[in-house]
Amino acid sequence: MSNEDLVSRRGFFMKLGILFNGLVAAALTVxxxxxxxxxxxxxxxxxxxxxxPLGPLSEFPEGETRLATFRNPYVTPTDGKTADxxxxxxxxxxxxxxxxxxxxxxxxxxxxWFQQSSLFxxxxxxxxxxxxxxRASGPPERGLFQYPYKVQDGLVTIQAGELPTxxxxxxxxxxxxxxx
Amino acid sequence: xxxxxQIGEWFDRRLQLAAPIREISEHPVPRNTxxxxxxxxxxxxVVFVLQIVTGILLALIYVPSGGEAWSxxxxxxxxxxxxxxIRALHGWGSNFMVAIVLIHMVQVFLFGAYKFxxxxxxxxxxxxxLMTLGMAFSGQVLxxxxxxxxxxxxxxxxxxxxxxxxxxxxxxMLGGPIIAGATLSRFFALHVFVIPGMLIGFVCIHLLMxxxxxxxxxxxxxxxxxxxTYTAEYHELTKKDGAPFVPYAVWKDMxxxxxxxxxxxxxxxxxxxxxxxxxxxxxxxxxxxxxxxFFLWLYGLLSYLPxxxxxxxxxxxxxxxxxxxxxxxxxxxxxEKSWRRRPIAVLAILLIAIVLGTLTHLAGYTPWSPHxxxxxxxxxxxxxxxxxxxxxRQGALVFQVKQCRNCHxxxxxxGQRGPALDSVAVRLTQDQLIRQVIQGGGNMPAYGKxxxxxxxxxxxxxxxxxxxxxxxxxxDASRDVVLSDAQEKRPGAQP
Numbered sequence: 001m002s003n004e005d006l007v008s009r010r011g012f013f014m015k016l017g018i019l020f021n022g023l024v025a026a027a028l029t030v031x032x033x034x035x036x037x038x039x040x041x042x043x044x045x046x047x048x049x050x051x052x053p054l055g056p057l058s059e060f061p062e063g064e065t066r067l068a069t070f071r072n073p074y075v076t077p078t079d080g081k082t083a084d085x086x087x088x089x090x091x092x093x094x095x096x097x098x099x100x101x102x103x104x105x106x107x108x109x110x111x112x113w114f115q116q117s118s119l120f121x122x123x124x125x126x127x128x129x130x131x132x133x134x135r136a137s138g139p140p141e142r143g144l145f146q147y148p149y150k151v152q153d154g155l156v157t158i159q160a161g162e163l164p165t166x167x168x169x170x171x172x173x174x175x176x177x178x179x180x
Numbered sequence: 181x182x183x184x185x186q187i188g189e190w191f192d193r194r195l196q197l198a199a200p201i202r203e204i205s206e207h208p209v210p211r212n213t214x215x216x217x218x219x220x221x222x223x224x225x226v227v228f229v230l231q232i233v234t235g236i237l238l239a240l241i242y243v244p245s246g247g248e249a250w251s252x253x254x255x256x257x258x259x260x261x262x263x264x265x266i267r268a269l270h271g272w273g274s275n276f277m278v279a280i281v282l283i284h285m286v287q288v289f290l291f292g293a294y295k296f297x298x299x300x301x302x303x304x305x306x307x308x309x310l311m312t313l314g315m316a317f318s319g320q321v322l323x324x325x326x327x328x329x330x331x332x333x334x335x336x337x338x339x340x341x342x343x344x345x346x347x348x349x350x351x352x353m354l355g356g357p358i359i360a361g362a363t364l365s366r367f368f369a370l371h372v373f374v375i376p377g378m379l380i381g382f383v384c385i386h387l388l389m390x391x392x393x394x395x396x397x398x399x400x401x402x403x404x405x406x407x408x409t410y411t412a413e414y415h416e417l418t419k420k421d422g423a424p425f426v427p428y429a430v431w432k433d434m435x436x437x438x439x440x441x442x443x444x445x446x447x448x449x450x451x452x453x454x455x456x457x458x459x460x461x462x463x464x465x466x467x468x469x470x471x472x473x474f475f476l477w478l479y480g481l482l483s484y485l486p487x488x489x490x491x492x493x494x495x496x497x498x499x500x501x502x503x504x505x506x507x508x509x510x511x512x513x514x515x516e517k518s519w520r521r522r523p524i525a526v527l528a529i530l531l532i533a534i535v536l537g538t539l540t541h542l543a544g545y546t547p548w549s550p551h552x553x554x555x556x557x558x559x560x561x562x563x564x565x566x567x568x569x570x571x572x573r574q575g576a577l578v579f580q581v582k583q584c585r586n587c588h589x590x591x592x593x594x595g596q597r598g599p600a601l602d603s604v605a606v607r608l609t610q611d612q613l614i615r616q617v618i619q620g621g622g623n624m625p626a627y628g629k630x631x632x633x634x635x636x637x638x639x640x641x642x643x644x645x646x647x648x649x650x651x652x653x654x655x656d657a658s659r660d661v662v663l664s665d666a667q668e669k670r671p672g673a674q675p
Contacts, residue, residue: 036352037352039351039352039354039355039356039362040348040351040352048356048357067465069463072357072358072360074356074357074358075360076246076356076360076361076362077361078245078246078247078248078360078361078362078364078365079246079247079360079361079362080245080246080247080248080361080460081246081247081459081460081461081462081463082246082247082329082358082359082360082361082363082460082461082462083358083360084461084462084463085358085462085463086462086463086465102462102465103333103337106337106482107333107334107337107338107482108330108333108334108336108337109330109333109334109469110330110462110465110467111465112465112466112552114555114583114586116555116581116582116583117582117583117584117627117630118629118630119583119625121550121552121586122549123467123468123469123549123550123552124330124334124468124469124479124483124549125479125482125483125548125549126483126548126549126550126587126597128550128625130625130629136620136625136626137620137623137624137625138548138623139482139483139485139487139490140487141487141488141490141491161357161358162357162358163333163336163350163354163357163358163359165336165337165339165340165346165347165350166337166340166341166491167337167339167340167341167342167346167347167350
């Protein structure tokens with residue numbers, strides 16, 4: 001074995017130093033990545049979702065669509081007003097409801113209800129929906145997002161907690177989206 | 181004077197920076213690059229410095245908390261002495277920076293500066309553009325108002341369309357399940373630490389390469405770039421026809437930079453700060469969110485893309501565009517530099533400018549959006565009701581009450597989502613009008629379930645009156661024949 005092939009003491013320690021630093025870096029990466037991704041991992045298995053009450057049945061007359069607001073079930077101390085959320089509640093008859101997210105299924109702008117023409121219209125790109133939430137016209141690819149609901153102790157209650165977006169909609173509504 | 185020289189010497193003995201600084205500032209540049217066309221890069225850098233300074237000043241007051249950001253902006257606007265001016269400088273500085281970076285890029289492209297050996301300078305520049313746009317968007321988020329809130333919603337809706345990873349990306353972007361305090365905090369971190377840090381690093385690399393490789397010479401038609409000979413030719417040029425950058429060329433950079441700073445200050449003084457608009461309260465839905473100026477074209481594009489094309493266009497479009505910009509110097513790294521002999525390059529720039537300009541212009545008045553208050557705010561002009569029958573008047577009422585007006589204008593007033601109806605009777609026959617109203621189609625909702633037969637009859641009677649005085653309404657030519665045939669066949673009909 002020639003002298004050049006021999007690993008010198010210093011060279012060995014330098015390599016050991018690199019390895020040591022690499023190990024420490026790898027060990028630190030685990031908590032850092034865990035911290036960064038906590039907002040995703042925490043949301044697994046619908047942990048963000050809860051049942052929240054919107055109000056007593058009497059607030060929602062039959063055959064009408066009313067705006068209701070609720071406080072998002074998952075809040076942090078700095079959320080302020082942003083954790084307050086609005087939704088459109090359509091009471092078809094009796095305990096039969098449809099609860100729509102205000103977010104347009106196109107890009108999430110707040111849709112407004114027009115009683116006279118029985119349409120939801122979006123101010124951003126002109127999406128329009130019929131009273132049952134199905135797509136009427138414009139750029140949306142599907143109908144309005146719907147929250148699962150139930151009537152409990154005379155209160156209209158919905159399962160909410162996540163911003164409805166076109167991609168994440170499957171987890172929001174228990175059933176298949178109403179497509180046009 | 182001697183004391184200053186002595187102090188300077190004391191420092192330089194330790195820092196040893198005087199010699200390299202002199203070398204850098206006096207490096208020879210080709211004489212004809214001392215041009216007003218070569219001032220945009222330095223101007224962008226100067227505006228970036230302005231942004232850093234004003235940004236730090238704003239951070240003295242601004243609170244990156246979902247609950248308090250909006251109020252702290254109000255305090256800056258109204259309570260803190262000259263807070264409004266610093267906000268205005270930062271806001272206008274942002275617009276100017278995007279504009280100057282874009283102009284710089286166009287100039288560099290048209291002068292062929294991205295060709296060998298400056299490929300990497302161009303690629304780093306592409307990333308600098310993306311970071312500048314990232315700063316513009318995240319800055320708009322920090323102005324935590326209704327536009328920022330719903331703008332984030334648009335961003336989340338776009339991000340959610342990524343296959344499989346979409347929902348996870350949305351949560352990562354928002355810092356949680358909804359747009360809230362955590363969202364603002366992470367955009368603050370991006371806007372104040374992450375992107376500026378990367379910008380500073382990339383600007384240094386960009387500048388270093390400009391110094392090491394030399395500024396792009398003024399392109400001469402017919403003088404082709406060849407990898408084998410370019411470097412030698414460039415050195416020959418700077419040796420034969422070169423001049424020290426300082427002071428030969430630098431004075432133009434300085435004048436232009438000062439002029440730009442003055443323009444930013446003038447805009448800030450005259451127009452004032454941007455927003456904030458309404459409080460970021462998602463329960464206030466009476467809002468028409470709009471992005472800042474440099475994203476308006478995207479807002480316009482998103483309303484014109486057919487629904488089926490939207491997701492692929494949103495996800496693939498940016499990747500293709502960025503890949504093309506990055507690959508450009510490898511696709512045409514040699515050859516002609518002068519824009520006089522590169523018609524496709526010039527046409528491409530013109531085409532992009534016209535497309536972006538048109539979309540921005542359209543997004544300024546959003547003809548695709550319904551006018552939410554037209555049905556109750558814009559009356560039917562009197563001239564459309566002159567001599568109208570009771571039925572037609574009733575139809576005009578239906579027209580207003582059923583909010584047709586939100587999408588259809590009459591006498592220039594009303595929405596522009598659908599066609600103007602001033603002369604609709606010339607285009608559609610009675611049957612076609614009835615069909616269109618009841619079944620919708622062509623981007624119009626169907627009103628069949630929402631109109632009683634009587635209302636439809638009245639509405640169509642009114643619509644049939646909408647034709648210019650000298651022009652007859654459209655009619656179905658076969659209808660008369662069919663009707664008269666039917667009359668003839670009727671038993672007992674008079675011949």
